[in-house]
Amino acid sequence: MNKVSVLNAQTDYLYKYRFFPFGEYLKQKFPFKVHKIALHAGFTCPNRDGRSGVGGCTYCANESFSPNVRKPSLSITEQIRKGKSFQKQRYGAEKFIAYFQSFTNTYADVHTLKACYEEALSDSDVIGLSIGTRPDCVNEDILNLINSYTEKYHVWIEYGLQSIHEETLKRINRGHDYKSFVEAINLTKKTCINICVHVILGIPFETGDDMMKTADAVADMGIQGIKLHHLYVAKNTALAEEYFKGNVITLDIHEYVRLAADFLERIPPDVTIQRLVGDTHGNFLISPIWKAGKASITTMITQELEKRGAYQGSLCDASTMINSSQKPNLNESRLHTIGF
Numbered sequence: 060m061n062k063v064s065v066l067n068a069q070t071d072y073l074y075k076y077r078f079f080p081f082g083e084y085l086k087q088k089f090p091f092k093v094h095k096i097a098l099h100a101g102f103t104c105p106n107r108d109g110r111s112g113v114g115g116c117t118y119c120a121n122e123s124f125s126p127n128v129r130k131p132s133l134s135i136t137e138q139i140r141k142g143k144s145f146q147k148q149r150y151g152a153e154k155f156i157a158y159f160q161s162f163t164n165t166y167a168d169v170h171t172l173k174a175c176y177e178e179a180l181s182d183s184d185v186i187g188l189s190i191g192t193r194p195d196c197v198n199e200d201i202l203n204l205i206n207s208y209t210e211k212y213h214v215w216i217e218y219g220l221q222s223i224h225e226e227t228l229k230r231i232n233r234g235h236d237y238k239s240f241v242e243a244i245n246l247t248k249k250t251c252i253n254i255c256v257h258v259i260l261g262i263p264f265e266t267g268d269d270m271m272k273t274a275d276a277v278a279d280m281g282i283q284g285i286k287l288h289h290l291y292v293a294k295n296t297a298l299a300e301e302y303f304k305g306n307v308i309t310l311d312i313h314e315y316v317r318l319a320a321d322f323l324e325r326i327p328p329d330v331t332i333q334r335l336v337g338d339t340h341g342n343f344l345i346s347p348i349w350k351a352g353k354a355s356i357t358t359m360i361t362q363e364l365e366k367r368g369a370y371q372g373s374l375c376d377a378s379t380m381i382n383s384s385q386k387p388n389l390n391e392s393r394l395h396t397i398g399f
Contacts, residue, residue, distance in 0.1 A: 077364035078323050078371040081284070084331040088213065094152035095189060096142030098135055099161040100175045105196060106234035107162075116221075117231045117297040118259075118290060120343060135178045143184060156187035156213065165192040165201050173204055180212065187213030189255075194218050194243035195235040206250035215284065217255040218243060223273045227262055232297070244280055255284030255333055260318045261310040262290050263301075270318060274325040278375060285330055287322060288337035289315045292345040299345055309347040312356065320363040328372035335360055 072083045085093045107115045133141070139157060146152040157179035165172060179185055188208060197216075208214050222228060223237050247254055256277055260270050277285065289310055292302045301307045310318070319335060326332075336356045349356070364370055 073328060073370045077361045077369070078332045078335075079328060079330065081331050081333040089154065089186070091153040092151055093154050093156060093186065094146045094150055095156045095158040096139055096146065096185075097158045097160040098138050098142075098179065100135060100159055100164060101132065102159075102162045102164055102166050104163045105166060105193070106232065116233055117301070118293070120293040120296050135175060136182070139179060139182050139185065143182075153184075154186045155182075155184055156189050156215075157182075157185050158189040158191070160191050163193050163196050164190045165196045165205075169200050169204050172201065176205070176208065180208065185212075187215070189215040189217060191217040191219070193235060194220070194240040197243050197246065199246065202247055202250055202252065206252055209251040213253075214251075215253045215255050216247060217257060217284075217286065218247075219257045220273075220277070221257065221259045222262060222265065222269070223276045224265065224269055227265055227269070230264065231262060244282070248281060253284065254280075254282040255286060256280070256282055257286045257288065258322070259288045259290050259337075260315065260322065263307050267318060267321065271321055271325060274322045278325050278327060278330075283330060284333050285326060286334040287319055287332070288334065289319075289347070291337055291339065291347060293339060293343045294345060295343075302346060311347065312349045312351060312359070316356065316359045316363050319360050320367065320369070323360070323364065323371045324369050324374040326371055327375050328370070330371075332371070 072079055076083075104115060135157075139155070143152075143155060146155065157176075159175070159179075164175075167175075176188060176190075179188065188205070190205060202216075205214060205216060218240065219233075220240050221231065221233065223240075225236055228236060244254065244256075258273055258277065290298075292298050292307065292309060298307060302309075315336075323332070336353050338353055351359070
């Protein structure tokens with residue numbers, strides 16, 4: 060399918076959702092229902108073991124968003140077996156993407172990584188890989204290994220960015236700079252691996268303008284996917300300590316909806332949106348406490364874009380946008396600056 064056909068196909072989704080959901084992307088790609096199975100392969104992180112830092116990112120508590128971290132250690136094969144059973148029963152899923160989610164899933168030697176990835180791919184119902192990692196934990200050998208699977212499988216790599224601003228990266232103890240991220244993106248773009256980027260909105264001391272600069276930078280990178288999260292405070296994190304000292308103010312739901320809509324307007328319409336809001340499992344969440352689930356918040360973002368007469372990509376460069384005769388009418392865009 061050429062780019063014009065893809066964008067024409069997306070027009071229906073842009074009218075319905077005002078953005079390009081990952082579920083719709085998967086429907087385009089496959090004749091069967093595909094879901095992800097989240098995996099914990101036992102990796103750690105260079106920002107925890109001392110190579111890049113200690114303590115991890117200030118907001119990070121993997122057990123708050125990845126239930127597998129809290130469970131007794133299971134083999135990748137067993138995690139996939141259980142994941143398949145659950146996804147088939149609950150969602151009617153037929154095929155699966157093995158999602159290496161927890162911690163840094165390229166943080167090992169190539170032989171170890173190969174064994175992990177191929178254990179997941181040995182299941183006949185697994186048709187793809189999605190590998191969550193950090194930009195400072197890839198190199199040419201690792202990317203060549205991951206790229207070797209693209210001939211037979213649908214393959215993604217997910218890079219945590221969170222922000223393009225160096226001061227922000229230092230404040231949240233990311234352990235790498237923006238240059239490392241750009242280098243990783245450029246190296247990955249030499250392969251056939253799909254790239255998804257994670258961004259957090261509402262990081263303390265960032266204004267709305269700061270966040271939109273991140274959106275503009277990401278929009279120009281030629282990536283294939285975005286995961287958007289709001290900053291939340293989880294128990295057992297450095298961010299929680301700062302929160303209780305009064306140094307962190309989290310977004311209310313309406314601020315986040317406006318910022319997410321602002322962000323989406325800057326992202327090309329052929330970039331699939333894999334997530335629009337972060338979430339926690341169990342009782343780990345401290346703040347913000349929103350009386351709305353993920354589906355409701357997603358609907359609110361769609362409604363905000365509808366109210367503006369806007370959609371994903373409406374502020375992109377003309378060369379990346381759908382033909383003007385197919386666009387919804389646009390109102391003047393507004394930036395909402397949130398101060399902390």
